[in-house]
Amino acid sequence: MDPGELHLTEKERRARFEAAMLPHLDAAYNLARWLVGNPHDAEDAVQDAYLRALTYFDAFHGEDGRGWLFAIVRNACYQRLRKIRRSVAVFEPVESLEAAADHKPGPEALHLREADRQTIERGLECLPPEYREVLVLREMEGMSYKQIARIIEAPIGTVMSRLARGRRRLQEILTGETRKETV
Amino acid sequence: MNCHEVEKWLSAYEDRELDLARTLEIEEHLAECAGCSAALRKMEETSALLASAVRFPAPPELRRRFGAPGARIPWHTAPWLAAAASLALAVVVVWRYAPPAQHAPDLLERDIVQEHVRSLLADHLLDVNSPDRQTVKPWFRGKLDYAPEVADLSSQGFELVGGRLDYLGGRAVSALVYQRAQHVINVFVWPEAGQPDQAPQPHSIAGFNAVNWRSKGMNWWAISDLNSVELEELPLCPCFMPPSRTLHAATPPGMTRNPS
Structure with missing residues (x-):
């Protein structure tokens, strides 16, 4: 095969990839930042994710590029978390993480309206990752339940119940409520 | 529908992800139940806070590397990573894409x-x-x-x-x-x-x-x-x-x- 032709094809492939994936850079970083919890690892996870996405770009058929990328970013994040041995908070079952609500903010945030940005950030960080990821995908990225289900590889019913519980839990954390729900 | 059932569906109702029949049942209940209406408002407030307040943009360094006009992803690092990826991540990207609205x-x-x-x-x-x-x-x-x-x-x-x-x-x-x-x-x-x-x-x-x-x-x-x-x-x-x-x-x- 003519090497020039091959080169051109590869170049075209990259151009297509960049056109499809680079517009989602901010969203990808935001998701990673919320999943891994710090800027440094988020940046590394996003770079990993983009390189993986390029590797597997042929498996992408042009629909819902953002969702496709998010699934890869999510996997890259969880892999990074495993690697840096912070997996405890990520892979333990939700039920054992009830204690997360103990990190609630001080009494200054007794009402939602008074919750400032920092309080919300802390509240969201306190949530178990299962809840955090669906909240980020829904509330910040506006994804449908069906899209979220594909990203987290879970049934739509699971997406629905995690969002419901996640929201309830976040409200409790933000308002300092102590109500205990059965999960 | 009673309050307990409505509580279970309220979040999906807020997201407009419920079917029509259930949506109507919930609307009916909300019209008469001050408690559940208040719960919905509170949920909407939380959603609004989340949607508007907290977002981390890609840092300038990452953007320079990837996103600046004319910039290119540093693909020279790709081959070794791709090799590692093919070993460790073969199952990562199983994107079971089913186009929406494609109904049998x-x-x-x-x-x-x-x-x-x-x-x-x-x-x-x-x-x-x-x-x-x-x-x-x-x-x-x-x-x-x-x-x-x-x-x-x-x-x-x-x-x-x-x-x-x-x-x-x-x-x-x-x-x-x-x-x-x-x-x-x-x-x-x-x-x-x-x-x-x-x-x-x-x-x-x-x-x-x-x-x-x-x-x-x-x-x-x-x-x-x-x-x-x-x-x-x-x-x-x-x-x-x-x-x-x-x-x-x-x-x-x-x-x-x-x-x-």
């Missing part, structure tokens, strides 16, 4: 018959009850992500009765209701982008007659217990457009024959 035809047909029967039996024929297209058309505004064409076909013997919201193929759709003699005709219409126009096809499903066609990116289904000959006289149906017009007419079929 027989499943859709069954749904259409069910919605038709339900509309006749369950006393949910009409959400908006008017023979006036100027009333019916605006009623859909804000309830759907498209504006269905509503034609006055009374001169052709099809009286507009009204319309309602329905749920087909995983999405909310408009149902226009016409009547001829004592026969109710449900006309479902919804957009289906990227699909070619399709000439009308008659169907007979579970004792009902139906005809469907696609035109200008809109999918049309008319169903009734009216006999098939009369049903296909429905002037919305492009097969009965005057010969000068083609199936691929620039304006939705039927609309041009609208007397109004």
Whole structure:
């Protein structure tokens, strides 16, 4: 095969990839930042994710590029978390993480309206990752339940119940409520 | 529905991810229950806070590497990573993509018959009850992500009765209701982008007659217990457009024959 032709094809492939994936850079970083919890690892996870996405770009058929990328970013994040041995908070079952609500903010945030940005950030960080990821995908990225289900590889019913519980839990954390729900 | 059940569905209700029947049940409950209404408001407040307040943009360094105009991803690091990736991540990117709105035809047909029967039996024929297209058309505004064409076909013997919201193929759709003699005709219409126009096809499903066609990116289904000959006289149906017009007419079929 003519090497020039091959080169051109590869170049075209990259151009297509960049056109499809680079517009989602901010969203990808935001998701990673919320999943891994710090800027440094988020940046590394996003770079990993983009390189993986390029590797597997042929498996992408042009629909819902953002969702496709998010699934890869999510996997890259969880892999990074495993690697840096912070997996405890990520892979333990939700039920054992009830204690997360103990990190609630001080009494200054007794009402939602008074919750400032920092309080919300802390509240969201306190949530178990299962809840955090669906909240980020829904509330910040506006994804449908069906899209979220594909990203987290879970049934739509699971997406629905995690969002419901996640929201309830976040409200409790933000308002300092102590109500205990059965999960 | 009681408060306990509503609490379970409220979050999905806020996200508009529930089917029509459940949505209506919840709305009914919310209208009379101050407690659940307050819970919904609180949930909406939390959502608004999350949506507006907290977002981390990609840091300038990452953006410079990837996103700046003319910049390119540092692909020179790709080969070794790709090799590692192919070992460790072969299962990572299983993207089970199923295009939305791609319904097996027989499943859709069954749904259409069910919605038709339900509309006749369950006393949910009409959400908006008017023979006036100027009333019916605006009623859909804000309830759907498209504006269905509503034609006055009374001169052709099809009286507009009204319309309602329905749920087909995983999405909310408009149902226009016409009547001829004592026969109710449900006309479902919804957009289906990227699909070619399709000439009308008659169907007979579970004792009902139906005809469907696609035109200008809109999918049309008319169903009734009216006999098939009369049903296909429905002037919305492009097969009965005057010969000068083609199936691929620039304006939705039927609309041009609208007397109004």
